[in-house]
Amino acid sequence: MNVESYFSKNIKAALQNDPPGAWMPELPEDCIRLSSGYPDPALMPVEELKDAAARLLDEEKDLPLHYLGSPRVQGLKQQILKRLAERGIYVREDQLLITSGACQAIDLIARILLDEQAVVAVEEPTYMEALEIFKNYTNQIIGIPVDEDGIQTVRFEDILEERKQAGLTLPRFLYTIPTFQNPTGTTLTTERRKHLLELSTKFDFLILEDDAYGELAFGESPQTLKSLDKQGKVLHAGSLSKVVAPGMRIGWVAADSGFIKALEWFKKDLDHPFAQSTMTVYLEKIDFQNRLGHLKDVYRAKCDVLIRSLEQFLPESVSWYVPKGGYFVWIRIPDADTSQLLSEALDKGVSYIPGKYFFLDQQDRSEFLRLSFSHADEKDIIEGIRRLGEVLY
Numbered sequence: 001m002n003v004e005s006y007f008s009k010n011i012k013a014a015l016q017n018d019p020p021g022a023w024m025p026e027l028p029e030d031c032i033r034l035s036s037g038y039p040d041p042a043l044m045p046v047e048e049l050k051d052a053a054a055r056l057l058d059e060e061k062d063l064p065l066h067y068l069g070s071p072r073v074q075g076l077k078q079q080i081l082k083r084l085a086e087r088g089i090y091v092r093e094d095q096l097l098i099t100s101g102a103c104q105a106i107d108l109i110a111r112i113l114l115d116e117q118a119v120v121a122v123e124e125p126t127y128m129e130a131l132e133i134f135k136n137y138t139n140q141i142i143g144i145p146v147d148e149d150g151i152q153t154v155r156f157e158d159i160l161e162e163r164k165q166a167g168l169t170l171p172r173f174l175y176t177i178p179t180f181q182n183p184t185g186t187t188l189t190t191e192r193r194k195h196l197l198e199l200s201t202k203f204d205f206l207i208l209e210d211d212a213y214g215e216l217a218f219g220e221s222p223q224t225l226k227s228l229d230k231q232g233k234v235l236h237a238g239s240l241s242k243v244v245a246p247g248m249r250i251g252w253v254a255a256d257s258g259f260i261k262a263l264e265w266f267k268k269d270l271d272h273p274f275a276q277s278t279m280t281v282y283l284e285k286i287d288f289q290n291r292l293g294h295l296k297d298v299y300r301a302k303c304d305v306l307i308r309s310l311e312q313f314l315p316e317s318v319s320w321y322v323p324k325g326g327y328f329v330w331i332r333i334p335d336a337d338t339s340q341l342l343s344e345a346l347d348k349g350v351s352y353i354p355g356k357y358f359f360l361d362q363q364d365r366s367e368f369l370r371l372s373f374s375h376a377d378e379k380d381i382i383e384g385i386r387r388l389g390e391v392l393y
């Protein structure tokens with residue numbers, strides 16, 4: 001049977017692309033994983049979540065297991081509103097939607113805002129899964145370059161001006177990760193944040209701010225775009241994946257209530273009430289600021305170890321951005337082809353992600369790679385970079 005003949009037009013086009021992650025070979029056993037943006041296994045709150053789930057079932061019996069779930073599902077919104085206030089975002093309940101991770105937030109936003117005629121602007125490089133999501137809805141995606149201070153807003157303004165002059169469609173929204181970006185680890189300066197918001201008014205587009213790593217600042221946390229936004233142009237997506245546990249699948253969108261209503265409409269019952277109410281019990285009980293302080297200490301120390309190892313083991317010609325938070329370091333190896341080198345690195349027992357997969361047009365992007373310091377422990381980070389050094393010399 002030709003199953004493809006049954007697929008929708010959009011899906012047929014999307015299926016022309018490689019499946020998500022297909023380019024990453026299976027990692028050999030004992031391979032040091034510097035590729036994935038996974039949290040540190042030692043930081044997973046296993047006991048606390050076990051206690052929260054047990055308490056929930058003890059107190060509420062079958063209630064959390066029904067479609068509607070526990071009344072504590074509603075309590076999660078209160079907890080997220082508290083997290084948002086810490087990021088300088090003060091919204092009401094009707095301006096917040098809980099989603100199954102930030103990925104569902106991105107997908108739902110794409111679903112309500114994009115069609116084949118729509119143009120979406122993204123940073124280049126950017127989070128590859130967001131690129132894959134957008135490609136399901138439109139093939140009109142434009143890339144705006146990122147440097148060590150985040151997206152180049154002056155270049156963006158030029159591109160918008162050129163499109164306007166040429167009578168081309170302007171973007172419906174810009175997808176940006178302004179704080180501890182994936183994959184470059186860079187942070188947008190305050191000046192550029194303000195410029196971006198000015199541009200969104202001048203050229204009338206929305207901004208999808210992905211703040212998945214925003215709470216993980218090694219020093220001061222920069223102001224979110226949403227907290228600076230006076231016009232309601234920013235849809236702010238967040239997640240507990242990087243600070244609690246990705247398997248709980250809890251994220252959100254904070255935006256004007258008109259957007260939230262439309263997003264809610266399409267989301268329907270695609271919720272995880274049990275995970276949500278367990279998370280509420282967990283968040284009600286713990287001192288989150290204290291936990292966050294600990295996460296920041298651990299990730300700051302691991303990042304330092306990674307940077308020192310890069311200085312020690314990699315050739316002089318290799319360069320990188322030093323991140324101020326998050327999970328990633330972006331590396332440039334002049335004249336290298338990092339996709340070609342990957343199999344050699346895996347043979348030596350270390351993994352990374354070739355940088356080209358984070359670009360729209362993968363041609364001529366072979367000099368970059370992304371390393372993550374979040375998952376491996378300090379000893380493995382040092383050994384992993386030593387092995388990478390062997391590949392590069």
Ligand SMILES: Cc1ncc(COP(=O)(O)O)c(C=O)c1O
Nearest residue numbers: 101102103127182212239241251
């Ligand atoms: C920038 C960015 N946004 C969103 C996500 C996905 O988050 P979630 O697990 O909440 O879907 C990730 C995960 O790697 C990410 O790097």
